[in-house]
Amino acid sequence: MVSDEDYVGGSDDDVDIGASSSRDALAGTRSKSTRANKESSGFEVTRTWENLTEGADGTITGAVEGLLQAGKRQRLLKDTTPLQRGIIRHVILILDLSVAMQEKDLRPTRYHLTIRYASSFVSEFFEQNPISQLGIIGMRDGLAVRISTMSGNPNDHISSLHELRKQEPRGQPSLENALEMARASLFHAPTHGTREVLLVFGALHTADPGDVHLTIASLVKDKIRARVIGLAAQVAICAELVAKTNNGDRSNYTIVLDEQHFRELMMELTTPPITSAQTKSSSSLLMMGFPSRTVETHPSLCACHSRPSREGYLCSRCGSKVCSLPAECPACGLTLILSTHLARSYHHLFPLVNWLEVHWADAWRSSHCFACGRPFPDVPPSERWGDEGEGLSGRYECTVCSRHFCIDCDLFAHEVVHNCPGCQSGRGVGDAAKGDIERGVDAVMEGREERAGLATNGNAKGDKMDTG
Missing domain, CATH: 3.30.60 (Wheat Germ Agglutinin (Isolectin 2); domain 1)
Structure with a gap:
C-alpha cells in the first residue's frame, strides 16, 4: 500500500523518541479531553461520605442523625392544598415480567425488587384507599398474564405476588396486550370512580401484535388514566401513553434513579389523582x-x-x-x-396542613412534645442560636392549635393518623400548657438578666416585690 504522504526515514532512536513523545502527547490530549467532557457535561461525582463531619465527641452520630432528619422532612415538599380527588378508585397494576427484569442495576434484581415493592404498594394502597378496587396484570412472552382479578381484598393480591417469586422473568413484554386486558377489566367500572392503569416498565421496547396507538386511543375514549414508572430509560410510546391519557400532562411518567427512589415513586401512587374539569362527571348518589x-x-x-x-x-x-x-x-x-373506611378515605380531600419549624426564639413555649411527651432540648443562649441548626429548635408547631411536636410525631400525624393530636384534644393552649409556658417565661427572663448583667437589678426588684 502506498501512502499519499512521503516517507521520512530515521534511526531507531528517533523512532523511540517520537513514539514516546507521541504517547505523551496522546495522554495529554486524552486528559484534556476528559476534563473538557466533564466540564461540558455538567455532571459531578458526589461522595456523600466526604460531607460527614465529626462532632465534638469524635463520632459522626450527629451528622447521621441530621441526614435522617432531612429525610423525614422531605414530606414538607408535598402539596397540602385541598383538591377534588376520586376517593373510589379502580386500578390495574401492570408489572413487566420480561427478560429485561433480570438486570441487577436494582438490587437484588429488578424482578425481585419490583415484586417486593408491589406487595408493599398493595398494603399501603388499601390502607389509604379502603373502598377502592385493584387488579394486577403481568407482561411476559409477548402476552398479558392475569395475576389477580379486580378485588378489594389485599390478601388475595399479596398471595398472588408471592407466587411470582417462584417464577423467573422470560420473553418480551407486550404493552398492547396488557393495556387491552386492563381496558377490559375497567370497562364495567362505575362512572363515579376513577379508572387508572399503573405500569412498571423495565424494557426499552414492546412486542405488539397490532397497533398500540389504537389501544391508547381506546383508553382515552374510556377515560382511563395511565401512570408509568420506568426502570431503565424513557420510552417514546410510554410518554405518548401518559400524555394522551392525562390531557397532555407528562409528569406522571417518571424514571427510577435508585432503590429508595423506586419505593418513593410506588408509594406516591397510593394518593388518588386530581379530578380535573375534563374528567369530572356529574354528581350522583352511591348506595x-x-x-x-x-x-x-x-x-x-x-x-x-x-x-x-x-x-x-x-x-x-x-x-x-x-x-x-x-x-x-x-x-x-x-x-x-x-364507617371507618369511609372516614379514612376522606383524608385525601382535606389533608392535614404542614407544620412549621419553630425558631429558638419561640421554643420557650414548650419543654415536651405534646403527643408523646419526649423532652425537647433546652433553649441555648441567644448568641448560639445561629449554631444550633441555623436557629431551628427541633420543634414543629401546628398552625391551628399552636402545639409543639417532635419530628416523629409530625411524621406519624401526617402519614398515618392524618389528624393533629392537639386539635383533636379540644383544649386550648392556655389550659393545657399553662405550666410549661410559665416555666419557659421564667427561664428566658432569668437567662436574659444574667447575659445582660442585670442580675443585681433583678434581685433588687425581687426584694421590692417581697417587701411591697
Missing part, C-alpha cells in the same frame, strides 16, 4: 351498606368464598354473609363498608 359484625353459634358458609365460619358481616339488604369488609355483596351487588 352503600354498613353491616354489623355477627358471631354465630354454628358455622355457616360465606357468600364470597363458600367457606364455613362463625364470624362475618351480614349484608344490610339481602342478609348474605361476607368474611371481611370492604366488599361487594356477591348476592345483590351492594357495596358493603364500615
Whole structure:
C-alpha cells in the first residue's frame, strides 16, 4: 500500500523518541479531553461520605442523625392544598415480567425488587384507599398474564405476588396486550370512580401484535388514566401513553434513579389523582351498606368464598354473609363498608396542613412534645442560636392549635393518623400548657438578666416585690 504522504526515514532512536513523545502527547490530549467532557457535561461525582463531619465527641452520630432528619422532612415538599380527588378508585397494576427484569442495576434484581415493592404498594394502597378496587396484570412472552382479578381484598393480591417469586422473568413484554386486558377489566367500572392503569416498565421496547396507538386511543375514549414508572430509560410510546391519557400532562411518567427512589415513586401512587374539569362527571348518589359484625353459634358458609365460619358481616339488604369488609355483596351487588373506611378515605380531600419549624426564639413555649411527651432540648443562649441548626429548635408547631411536636410525631400525624393530636384534644393552649409556658417565661427572663448583667437589678426588684 502506498501512502499519499512521503516517507521520512530515521534511526531507531528517533523512532523511540517520537513514539514516546507521541504517547505523551496522546495522554495529554486524552486528559484534556476528559476534563473538557466533564466540564461540558455538567455532571459531578458526589461522595456523600466526604460531607460527614465529626462532632465534638469524635463520632459522626450527629451528622447521621441530621441526614435522617432531612429525610423525614422531605414530606414538607408535598402539596397540602385541598383538591377534588376520586376517593373510589379502580386500578390495574401492570408489572413487566420480561427478560429485561433480570438486570441487577436494582438490587437484588429488578424482578425481585419490583415484586417486593408491589406487595408493599398493595398494603399501603388499601390502607389509604379502603373502598377502592385493584387488579394486577403481568407482561411476559409477548402476552398479558392475569395475576389477580379486580378485588378489594389485599390478601388475595399479596398471595398472588408471592407466587411470582417462584417464577423467573422470560420473553418480551407486550404493552398492547396488557393495556387491552386492563381496558377490559375497567370497562364495567362505575362512572363515579376513577379508572387508572399503573405500569412498571423495565424494557426499552414492546412486542405488539397490532397497533398500540389504537389501544391508547381506546383508553382515552374510556377515560382511563395511565401512570408509568420506568426502570431503565424513557420510552417514546410510554410518554405518548401518559400524555394522551392525562390531557397532555407528562409528569406522571417518571424514571427510577435508585432503590429508595423506586419505593418513593410506588408509594406516591397510593394518593388518588386530581379530578380535573375534563374528567369530572356529574354528581350522583352511591348506595352503600354498613353491616354489623355477627358471631354465630354454628358455622355457616360465606357468600364470597363458600367457606364455613362463625364470624362475618351480614349484608344490610339481602342478609348474605361476607368474611371481611370492604366488599361487594356477591348476592345483590351492594357495596358493603364500615364507617371507618369511609372516614379514612376522606383524608385525601382535606389533608392535614404542614407544620412549621419553630425558631429558638419561640421554643420557650414548650419543654415536651405534646403527643408523646419526649423532652425537647433546652433553649441555648441567644448568641448560639445561629449554631444550633441555623436557629431551628427541633420543634414543629401546628398552625391551628399552636402545639409543639417532635419530628416523629409530625411524621406519624401526617402519614398515618392524618389528624393533629392537639386539635383533636379540644383544649386550648392556655389550659393545657399553662405550666410549661410559665416555666419557659421564667427561664428566658432569668437567662436574659444574667447575659445582660442585670442580675443585681433583678434581685433588687425581687426584694421590692417581697417587701411591697
